[in-house]
Amino acid sequence: MSHTDLDALAALIRADADTRGQPISKLGYFCAPFRPPEGPFSDRVIKVYRGLPDGDALDRLARCHDDYGAALREAGVPLPETVFHLLEIDGTRVPVIVQEALPVESLMRPLMQTGSRDETLAMMQAAGEVIATFWNAADRFDTRIGFHPSIRNFAIVDGRSVFFDTFPPLIHYSRDEMGRLLLLFSESPIMRWVGPLMRTRVTGIQDEWYSAPETLVGLVGSACRLRPEHAEAYLDWARAFVKSDMPRWQDEALAGLQAPPKLPGYWTGFRKLLGLQGEPNV
Incomplete structure (x- = not known):
């Protein structure tokens, strides 16, 4: 994903619910995912998680997520296209998953x-x-x-x-x-x-x-x-x-x-x- 796309993603996350899209499920344990009603991410579900002050822990989380997606696919588990980002939002790195939306x-x-x-x-x-x-x-x-x-x-x-x-x-x-x-x-x-x-x-x-x-x-x-x-x-x-x-x-x-x-x-x-x-x- 280009810097422009990441900037657009960060702006979308900052936006109010009417702009970014209402949550598409009721509150889950970790977050309430949303799907934008229009724009470049309208075919994606976006999951935003809490940031942590521990940068090393966030970096490890990113590595583990990449390894987990690869392992699931290698094991033969059908998985939508799923990308993990550590996104800079208002001076804090925030874990964000962007996933191909399912009907x-x-x-x-x-x-x-x-x-x-x-x-x-x-x-x-x-x-x-x-x-x-x-x-x-x-x-x-x-x-x-x-x-x-x-x-x-x-x-x-x-x-x-x-x-x-x-x-x-x-x-x-x-x-x-x-x-x-x-x-x-x-x-x-x-x-x-x-x-x-x-x-x-x-x-x-x-x-x-x-x-x-x-x-x-x-x-x-x-x-x-x-x-x-x-x-x-x-x-x-x-x-x-x-x-x-x-x-x-x-x-x-x-x-x-x-x-x-x-x-x-x-x-x-x-x-x-x-x-x-x-x-x-x-």
Whole structure:
């Protein structure tokens, strides 16, 4: 991206909501992404994160994000064109992700809410195939790497699942370092204030993302909460899927698929504290 384009991007971020575009999802954990209604970025979703005073930490974040995008693609995860910038805005370097926009009507979560049983099972299969593809390839990366394939982080395009959540970059960071990132980049002042008092629990939020069976079980749990009338069908699908596509992890996954999986109590408490809703994290 040229200096002119970066200047235009910075001006867009500074602009009021009417100019830059209203957020296209409700408040997420890290930011509220927006898509400009017109101009050179009208085909992009822009995600703006909190700046940090630690320049070295920001530089490392940029390197890790680049490595994570490359690793996801190498593993075979379908990902829109995604570029990370450290943008100078009013004297502060701010992390900004510019991502190719996906059609709003392709977002998996609302499709899961309205689809028939068979349609939602097809979407689960598409998402499951991406989860299995990632984990079956993850051994090639000689570093700590994770994946957060929740329903709200997928779109369904031409019957295929496309993943679009690359922040925080789940690569290279230790468990404790990732726990600190979850606090540092939370958009909620309450979380940044309360979080250090509950650091152990905040750090635990990430554990599912670094576990192959737990990512699949988490996807199924979300589907069961969205469409409880189809919960048994989703559980049946998942039990068969893990045996055929993720056999290395079937014992642990099957143990979590005896009944509709539930969110950990501490995570539901955080969601209430932050006022988070389960909307697409575009």
